[in-house]
Amino acid sequence: MKTVIIGSNHAGIAAANTLLDNYPGNEVVLIDRNTNLSYLGCGTALWVGRQIDGYEGLFYTNKEDFIKKGAKIFLQSSVTNIDFDGKVVHFEDESGKATTESYDKLVLATGSKPIVPNIPGKDLDGIHFLKLFQEGQAVDHAMSSEDVKTVAVIGAGYIGVEIAEAAKRRGKNVLLFDAMPTSLASYYDPEFTERMDANLEKHGIELHFGELATEYKGDTRVTQLVTDKASYDVDMVINAIGFTANSDLGREHLDTFRNGAYLVDSHQKTSDDSVYAVGDSATIYSNALEATTYIALATNAVRSGIVAGHNIGGTVLDGIGVQGSNGISIFGYNMVSTGLSVAAAAKNNIDVDYTDYEDLQKPGFIKENGAVKIRIVYEKSSRRIVGAQLASTEDISANIHMFSLAIQEHVTIDKLKLLDIFFLPHFNQPYNYITMAALKAK
Numbered sequence: 001m002k003t004v005i006i007g008s009n010h011a012g013i014a015a016a017n018t019l020l021d022n023y024p025g026n027e028v029v030l031i032d033r034n035t036n037l038s039y040l041g042c043g044t045a046l047w048v049g050r051q052i053d054g055y056e057g058l059f060y061t062n063k064e065d066f067i068k069k070g071a072k073i074f075l076q077s078s079v080t081n082i083d084f085d086g087k088v089v090h091f092e093d094e095s096g097k098a099t100t101e102s103y104d105k106l107v108l109a110t111g112s113k114p115i116v117p118n119i120p121g122k123d124l125d126g127i128h129f130l131k132l133f134q135e136g137q138a139v140d141h142a143m144s145s146e147d148v149k150t151v152a153v154i155g156a157g158y159i160g161v162e163i164a165e166a167a168k169r170r171g172k173n174v175l176l177f178d179a180m181p182t183s184l185a186s187y188y189d190p191e192f193t194e195r196m197d198a199n200l201e202k203h204g205i206e207l208h209f210g211e212l213a214t215e216y217k218g219d220t221r222v223t224q225l226v227t228d229k230a231s232y233d234v235d236m237v238i239n240a241i242g243f244t245a246n247s248d249l250g251r252e253h254l255d256t257f258r259n260g261a262y263l264v265d266s267h268q269k270t271s272d273d274s275v276y277a278v279g280d281s282a283t284i285y286s287n288a289l290e291a292t293t294y295i296a297l298a299t300n301a302v303r304s305g306i307v308a309g310h311n312i313g314g315t316v317l318d319g320i321g322v323q324g325s326n327g328i329s330i331f332g333y334n335m336v337s338t339g340l341s342v343a344a345a346a347k348n349n350i351d352v353d354y355t356d357y358e359d360l361q362k363p364g365f366i367k368e369n370g371a372v373k374i375r376i377v378y379e380k381s382s383r384r385i386v387g388a389q390l391a392s393t394e395d396i397s398a399n400i401h402m403f404s405l406a407i408q409e410h411v412t413i414d415k416l417k418l419l420d421i422f423f424l425p426h427f428n429q430p431y432n433y434i435t436m437a438a439l440k441a442k
């Protein structure tokens with residue numbers, strides 16, 4: 001069996017490793033247009049903000065690792081088209097020569113691309129995106145210039161908030177814009193985002209929410225940002241208004257979701273029996289929504305690659321869906337969420353209630369201690385938990401895994417009320433905030 005994988009970042013790598021490590025004798029070919037593989041974009045802001053010493057550790061594998069395992073790998077090789085009937089992939093290799101690879105099974109792992117704000121001046125110099133390693137390096141390089149004093153970040157989602165922090169850490173004036181009235185509006189309810197917004201402001205980031213960029217001005221380089229409310233002098237712009245699926249190669253042939261992502265089943269198989277799609281290029285099943293959706297996250301990319309690899313290798317393995325669990329840590333303020341916020345539930349016509357609680361993480365006699373705010377969201381009719389959010393200066397990140405499992409397994413809010421949660425003053429309180437929030441539920 002010969003499997004060709006297009007795209008060798010997190011999803012393609014997971015599919016390749018699953019096949020190579022578990023199914024000897026399978027022929028695996030990886031093709032990617034970039035110069036590198038396995039870049040953890042999640043570390044870009046840490047590097048740009050100088051919270052880590054270098055970017056080298058942001059790669060977790062390389063071309064040689066795959067060659068050692070017996071795979072064929074082509075980097076700097078762009079796939080131009082796929083003959084789905086003849087099962088042949090056409091690409092231009094590193095030397096620019098047109099070449100082909102035939103396949104028995106094909107894995108599309110072509111990921112996502114940043115959404116480009118389609119406004120006048122969008123092609124001026126000094127306007128950046130933050131997806132590829134090279135783009136992260138370009139942002140880093142630009143910030144090293146003394147001439148870059150004011151940075152405008154468009155989009156206060158995960159990338160925008162993280163890079164705004166990094167730019168501030170590099171001593172820049174930072175203006176953060178979003179169409180929504182708060183930061184992180186797709187992940188958290190306002191009672192949580194208002195805390196992150198206060199945190200950003202406290203650290204000197206200028207917030208411009210509910211404000212839409214309408215034009216970038218400048219001669220060859222951007223010098224001004226115009227919005228629907230005002231104009232601002234800027235030296236650099238970073239666009240971070242979300243990703244869309246990169247499904248250019250198969251869109252004509254395969255069934256797709258409303259944003260163009262390849263529609264896949266629980267084996268990651270597309271509408272073509274020989275073709276699988278994984279990671280940001282594909283749809284994913286949300287257990288909170290109980291529907292197919294699109295969530296671009298590295299964690300989903302890895303899991304979906306593993307599922308595809310096993311099914312191609314011959315082990316039937318059903319994906320179990322996701323909750324879209326996510327987290328962020330900005331100037332020491334941590335927020336994690338899973339499933340649906342109250343706002344996201346309303347947007348999806350799911351009738352929910354929620355229960356909030358706030359307390360110190362540890363008993364009052366422990367000095368190093370911070371307040372934790374928790375919200376658990378549950379469906380009114382079934383009482384199943386559909387979401388949770390936590391915010392604190394404490395490391396509350398591991399709590400969210402339990403809520404992720406609760407959503408996956410349709411646990412009701414009532415089941416949480418007397419759940420056995422251990423107590424040790426070093427970590428938590430006997431009246432645990434999870435218990436207290438659940439007991440407070442209507």
Ligand SMILES: Cc1cc2nc3c(=O)[nH]c(=O)nc-3n(C[C@H](O)[C@H](O)[C@H](O)COP(=O)(O)OP(=O)(O)OC[C@H]3O[C@@H](n4cnc5c(N)ncnc54)[C@H](O)[C@@H]3O)c2cc1C
Pocket residue numbers: 006007008009010011012031032033034041042043044045077078079080109110111112113130131132159246249278279280281296297298299300301
């Ligand atoms: C700045 C940043 C921070 C992030 N932080 C987090 C985080 O903290 N946690 C988290 O879970 N997720 C995070 N993400 C999201 C995560 O990086 C993506 O969800 C993940 O990269 C998706 O992996 P993928 O392999 O599906 O796609 P991609 O990473 O998009 O990779 C697709 C690959 O396909 C190749 N390709 C595309 N078209 C072709 C073609 N025609 N021919 C050949 N090759 C092609 C590309 O070169 C690329 O290497 C972050 C993303 C960014 C940009």
Ligand SMILES: NC(=O)c1ccc[n+]([C@@H]2O[C@H](COP(=O)([O-])OP(=O)(O)OC[C@H]3O[C@@H](n4cnc5c(N)ncnc54)[C@H](O)[C@@H]3O)[C@@H](O)[C@H]2O)c1
Pocket residue numbers: 042117154155156157158159160162177178179180183184185186211212213240241242243295296297326327328
């Ligand atoms: N910590 C993490 O887990 C992490 C970090 C970075 C990225 N990611 C993932 O990578 C993907 C891309 O991240 P992202 O930050 O680009 O997307 P995002 O969806 O997190 O945020 C996009 C933001 O842009 C805003 N927006 C949309 N159109 C706009 C417009 N025209 N003008 C102003 N604002 C606009 C939205 O309201 C939203 O707040 C997401 O799936 C994200 O979850 C995750």
